[in-house]
Amino acid sequence: MNDEYYMKMALREAQKAYDIGEVPVGAIVVWNDKVLARGHNQVELLKDATAHAEMIALTAAFSELGSKYLPEGTLYVTVEPCLMCCGALHWSKIGRIVYGARDDKNGYRRYVKENGDHSPMHVFHPKTKLNFGILAEECSQLMKDFFRERR
Amino acid sequence: MNDEYYMKMALREAQKAYDIGEVPVGAIVVWNDKVLARGHNQVELLKDATAHAEMIALTAAFSELGSKYLPEGTLYVTVEPCLMCCGALHWSKIGRIVYGARDDKNGYRRYVKENGDHSPMHVFHPKTKLNFGILAEECSQLMKDFFRERR
Numbered sequence: 231m232n233d234e235y236y237m238k239m240a241l242r243e244a245q246k247a248y249d250i251g252e253v254p255v256g257a258i259v260v261w262n263d264k265v266l267a268r269g270h271n272q273v274e275l276l277k278d279a280t281a282h283a284e285m286i287a288l289t290a291a292f293s294e295l296g297s298k299y300l301p302e303g304t305l306y307v308t309v310e311p312c313l314m315c316c317g318a319l320h321w322s323k324i325g326r327i328v329y330g331a332r333d334d335k336n337g338y339r340r341y342v343k344e345n346g347d348h349s350p351m352h353v354f355h356p357k358t359k360l361n362f363g364i365l366a367e368e369c370s371q372l373m374k375d376f377f378r379e380r381r
Numbered sequence: 382m383n384d385e386y387y388m389k390m391a392l393r394e395a396q397k398a399y400d401i402g403e404v405p406v407g408a409i410v411v412w413n414d415k416v417l418a419r420g421h422n423q424v425e426l427l428k429d430a431t432a433h434a435e436m437i438a439l440t441a442a443f444s445e446l447g448s449k450y451l452p453e454g455t456l457y458v459t460v461e462p463c464l465m466c467c468g469a470l471h472w473s474k475i476g477r478i479v480y481g482a483r484d485d486k487n488g489y490r491r492y493v494k495e496n497g498d499h500s501p502m503h504v505f506h507p508k509t510k511l512n513f514g515i516l517a518e519e520c521s522q523l524m525k526d527f528f529r530e531r532r
Contacts, residue, residue, distance in 0.1 A: 278440055279449040279472035289429055298430040313493075313504060314472065317465025321430035341504050342464075342492050353464060353492050 233306070233328055236260055237365045240306040240330070243270040243283060244372055250275060254372045257283035257307040259291040259300065259324075266303065267291035283307060284315040288322055300324045301357065308369040310337035310362065316353055323355040329362045330369030384457070384479055387411055388516045391457040391481070394421040394434060395523055401426060405523045408434035408458040410442040410451065410475075417454065418442040434458060435466040439473055450474045452508065459520040461488035461513065467504055474506040480513045481520030 236258055243256025247270040259267040269286030273279060284307050292298055304326040311319060311329065316338035319327055334340065343351040354360065387409055394407025398421040410418040420437030424430055435458050443449055455477040462470060462480065467489035470478055485491065494502040505511065 273449055276443075277447055277449045278443045279474075280436060280440060280443075280469045285431060289431060292427075292429045292431075296428055298424055298428045312468055312472075314465050314468025317463055317468055317489075318431045320464060323430075338468075341494060341502065343494055351492065 231263060233361065233364045236265075236304070236306045237308070237328065237330055237369070239265065239268075240308050241365065241368055241372070243268050244308045244369070247271040247283070248372060248376055254376050255283040255307065255309045257287040257305060259287050260304045260306065261291070261295070261300070261302055266294050280314065282312065282315050284311055285318055288318055288324075292322075298322070304328060306364075308365075309333050309373060310339065312336050313338045313341050316342070319358070320354050324358055326359040326361070327354065328360075328364055330364055331366045331373065332362070332370075382414060384512065384515045387416075387455070387457045388459070388479065388481055388520070390416065390419075391459050392516065392519055392523070394419050395459045395520070398422040398434070399523060399527055405527050406434040406458065406460045408438040408456060410438050411455045411457065412442070412446070412451070412453055417445050431465065433463065433466050435462055436469055439469055439475075443473075452476050455479060457515075459516075460484050460524060461490065463487050464489045464492050467493070470509070471505050475509055477510040477512070478505065479511075479515055481515055482517045482524065483513070483521075 240256045240258045244254040248254035252271040255271045267290035269283045272281040308330045310333040339350040391407045391409045395405040399405035403422040406422045418441035420434040423432040459481045461484040490501040
């Protein structure tokens, strides 16, 4: 399956968050072309500031595999990871990260050091590949709708 | 009670990690001079790369208070937080962070942007106070002992 297929699945997770009044972010961990774990933001439900979609999906993936590393895994997430999730992805040694929409306010790129060309420093495992912009419009629109309703 | 008192308590948590073969880091969350939550590193035990002492202590504190914010709380941790834990502390809006030993390899200061004077950018909540170096020698020695044994 291709990246759009899995990003659509992550979007369905984000919609679940939206439907219960959570900031709509969803994540999927894929391993050998199989969905290993899912997660959607549950910060309000759990009253836990660390219950981001990525953290939930990663912890579920570790548990499913019985391993603290995910070198063959790909994490799809609808919105650019924050600093915490970026750190968690670093420790997981995940094979690939694919995110949809950029997040200039809370995304990790705002905080991590830059290279000479002002690109963010690669803080993930050296072997981790990174892609972004997949279904960015849809991922971003869900966030915009959410915050517009709450204004 | 003073910072040394609580850092000794965090060191006892770190010793628990040491005793079960985990990288020896311990954390305590204090609220109004009462210990609200404790945590020690359990990455190997849980096979979960996110099970750092700070994450466990924060999640326990959120659960204990039924709140996703800890503005009156202080987190004591024996070693400088990593990028993930730094991000989690940001979201928690914790009142104060006190760490013992610096961690030049995995500590957040290695990755976060710097100010003009090369000090790390303040990535925590604007009201979060930061102190470090409390019982640094003891906190660092436990780490050194752990890694020496494993070489």
